[in-house]
Amino acid sequence: xxxxxxxxxxxxxxxxxxxxxxxxxxxxxxxxxxxxxxxxxxxxxxxxxxxxxxxxxxxxxxxxxxxxxx
Numbered sequence: 304x305x306x307x308x309x310x311x312x313x314x315x316x317x318x319x320x321x322x323x324x325x326x327x328x329x330x331x332x333x334x335x336x337x338x339x340x341x342x343x344x345x346x347x348x349x350x351x352x353x354x355x356x357x358x359x360x361x362x363x364x365x366x367x368x369x370x371x372x373x
Contacts, residue, residue, distance in 0.1 A: 329359040330373065343368060 327343050335357065339350040343361045348368040356373035 325361055325363055327361065331355075331357050331359070332373065341368060 325344055329341060329343070331354070333355070335350055335354045337350055337352055341348045341350070341359050343359070346361060346366065346368055348359065348370075354370065357370050358373055359368055359370050361367075362369045
């Protein structure tokens with residue numbers, strides 16, 4: 304519970320930077336599970352299947368998030 308609370312507090316401080324960095328990336332070194340929702344610059348992506356070691360980034364031209372192997 305303490306770890307979740309700490310993550311929530313960190314998320315609240317980072318939320319103000321969501322629209323400011325279109326070059327943001329999420330690097331997953333372990334597993335990302337189905338049902339996880341990722342959002343970068345108001346573009347959402349719902350993970351449909353378990354994915355190991357991936358990078359999630361915004362493709363501005365296509366207006367969508369892309370997932371590539373790490």
